[in-house]
Amino acid sequence: MPDQTDAKLEKIVALCKRRGFVYQGSEIYGGFAGTWDYGPLGVELRRNVVEAWTKAMTREHENITMIDSSIFTSGKVWQASGHVSGFSDPLVICQGCHNKYRADHLLENIGAVADEKMAEAEINKLFDERRRDLVCPNCGQKNFGRVAAKNLLATATLGMFEESDEPVYLRGETAQGIYINYKNILDSGFYAVPFGVAQIGKVFRNEISPRQFLFRKREFEQMEMQYFVQPQAAPATYEEWKRERMSFYDRLGVAQTKLRWQQHEKMVFYARDAWDIQYEFPFGWNELEGVHYRGDYDLTQHQKFSGVDLSVLDEKTGQRFIPHIVETSVGLDRLILMLLADAYDEDEMGGEKRVVFKLAPNMAPVKAAIFPLLRNKPALVDKAREVYRQIKQTETRLIMFDDNGNIGKRYRRQDEIGTPYCVTIDFQTFEDDTVTVRARDTGEQERVKIVELLTHLN
Numbered sequence: 001m002p003d004q005t006d007a008k009l010e011k012i013v014a015l016c017k018r019r020g021f022v023y024q025g026s027e028i029y030g031g032f033a034g035t036w037d038y039g040p041l042g043v044e045l046r047r048n049v050v051e052a053w054t055k056a057m058t059r060e061h062e063n064i065t066m067i068d069s070s071i072f073t074s075g076k077v078w079q080a081s082g083h084v085s086g087f088s089d090p091l092v093i094c095q096g097c098h099n100k101y102r103a104d105h106l107l108e109n110i111g112a113v114a115d116e117k118m119a120e121a122e123i124n125k126l127f128d129e130r131r132r133d134l135v136c137p138n139c140g141q142k143n144f145g146r147v148a149a150k151n152l153l154a155t156a157t158l159g160m161f162e163e164s165d166e167p168v169y170l171r172g173e174t175a176q177g178i179y180i181n182y183k184n185i186l187d188s189g190f191y192a193v194p195f196g197v198a199q200i201g202k203v204f205r206n207e208i209s210p211r212q213f214l215f216r217k218r219e220f221e222q223m224e225m226q227y228f229v230q231p232q233a234a235p236a237t238y239e240e241w242k243r244e245r246m247s248f249y250d251r252l253g254v255a256q257t258k259l260r261w262q263q264h265e266k267m268v269f270y271a272r273d274a275w276d277i278q279y280e281f282p283f284g285w286n287e288l289e290g291v292h293y294r295g296d297y298d299l300t301q302h303q304k305f306s307g308v309d310l311s312v313l314d315e316k317t318g319q320r321f322i323p324h325i326v327e328t329s330v331g332l333d334r335l336i337l338m339l340l341a342d343a344y345d346e347d348e349m350g351g352e353k354r355v356v357f358k359l360a361p362n363m364a365p366v367k368a369a370i371f372p373l374l375r376n377k378p379a380l381v382d383k384a385r386e387v388y389r390q391i392k393q394t395e396t397r398l399i400m401f402d403d404n405g406n407i408g409k410r411y412r413r414q415d416e417i418g419t420p421y422c423v424t425i426d427f428q429t430f431e432d433d434t435v436t437v438r439a440r441d442t443g444e445q446e447r448v449k450i451v452e453l454l455t456h457l458n
C-alpha cells in the first residue's frame with residue numbers, strides 16, 4: 001500500500017471534519033494516533049450501517065442471534081485463541097528518525113512480495129536482501145534496524161494488583177466473545193447447530209502504523225458473525241456466506257466494479273480458508289471484509305484450555321462433534337470509509353461546482369432538510385417549522401431544519417452531507433399547501449402536497 005495520502009482521501013477527511021462526521025481523536029492535544037471520534041452526522045451514518053448489517057445478518061435469518069460480550073475477558077481466552085503467541089505484525093524502526101513501520105508494507109511499496117504472516121526470520125531475510133532499496137518515507141535515510149514480530153494485543157491493568165496476576169488484554173476481535181458464550185447460547189434451548197451468533201463491538205489492536213483515516217485504527221469497531229455448522233456442511237455453507245456478503249454491498253449501492261474477491265495466500269493461524277472482499281479505496285485495492293472458514297480450531301482450543309466440553313450431539317448418528325465455524329468479519333469504520341469514498345463526488349449543477357456525497361438514501365445521515373425560502377419572513381419560517389414538526393412526529397430518522405444563509409448555500413451544504421431531499425416552503429405554499437422538493441443527484445424540483453410529503457420522501 002503506498003504511503004502517501006491520496007488527494008481524494010484528504011478531501012474526504014477535511015469534509016468529515018468540516019461537517020461533523022469524524023474528528024481526529026484528542027485533536028486539541030495534538031491527536032492520539034489510531035483514534036478518530038464520530039461527530040453528530042457520523043453517529044447517524046454509523047447507526048444506518050449498523051441497522052443495515054443487523055437486518056441482513058440476523059433479522060433476515062431464522063437461526064442467527066446476537067450477543068454483546070465484554071471487552072475484557074480472562075487472559076486465558078487469548079492464550080487459547082492463539083493471539084498471545086501468534087497475532088503479530090513485523091515492526092521495523094528507522095534508526096535515523098525513529099519512525100516505526102510495518103516491514104511488509106515497506107517491502108510491498110518497492111514491489112517485493114511480503115506478507116504480514118511471514119515468520120520473523122523469513123521477513124528479515126527478505127528485508128536484508130532488499131535493504132539497499134528501502135528508504136525511510138519520513139527522513140529519506142536507508143538506515144533500518146532489524147524486523148521484530150510485534151504482538152497486536154493491547155494490554156491493560158484492569159483488576160491487576162499483584163505482580164503474579166495474569167496479564168489482561170483488551171479484545172483483539174469480537175469473535176472470541178462469541179466462542180466463549182456459544183455453550184451458554186446453546187443451553188438456552190432456542191438454538192441448535194447450524195446456527196449463527198453475531199456481535200458488534202469495540203476492538204483494540206496495537207497497530208504499528210495506524211493510517212489512512214478510518215482504514216487502520218487502533219481502537220475500532222467490528223461487526224462479526226460466527227456460524228456454527230456440521231463439519232460436512234461447512235464447505236457449502238462457506239460458499240453461501242461468501243455469496244451473501246458480496247450481495248450485501250450490492251444492496252448498499254456500492255459500485256460493483258470497485259469490489260472484488262482475494263484469497264489469502266498465507267492463512268492466518270486459525271483459518272482453513274480465507275477470502276477477503278476488497279474495495280478499491282482512494283489509496284488502492286484493500287481488504288474491506290474477511291470471510292473465513294475457521295474449522296474447529298477455536299472451539300477445540302477453548303475446550304482444551306477451559307476443560308469444558310464444547311461438543312454437541314448429532315441426533316442422527318449418536319456421535320458427538322465439535323461444530324465448524326464460518327466467520328464473516330468487517331470493520332464498521334472501514335465500511336464507513338468505503339461508503340464515504342464511494343459516494344464522494346465533485347460535479348457541476350446550475351453552472352456551479354459542488355461537492356456531493358451520493359450516499360444511498362438509507363445510508364444518508366439526514367433524510368431530508370426543511371427550509372423556509374427566506375429566513376427574514378416570519379410567516380415562511382413559521383410554516384416551515386410547522387411542516388418540520390409534522391414530519392418529525394412520525395419520522396424516526398433524522399430530519400433537519402435549516403434557515404442559515406441563502407437557499408443556494410443551504411443546497412450546497414446539504415449536498416455535501418448527502419441529504420437526498422431538500423424541502424422548501426415558499427409563498428405558493430400559502431396558496432395551495434404544496435412545497436418544493438429538490439432531489440440531490442439531479443437538482444430536479446417538484447411540487448408536492450404537504451399531506452403527501454412523508455409518503456413522497458419515503
Ligand code: GAP
Binds near residue numbers: 216287329
Ligand atoms: N475475527 C477475524 C478478524 O478479526 P481481521 O482480518 O483481523 O479478522 C476483520 O479483521 C476486519 O476488521 C477487517 O476485514 C477490517 O474490516 C477490520 N479491521 C481489521 N483491522 C482494522 C483496523 N486496524 N482498523 C479498522 N478496521 C480494521
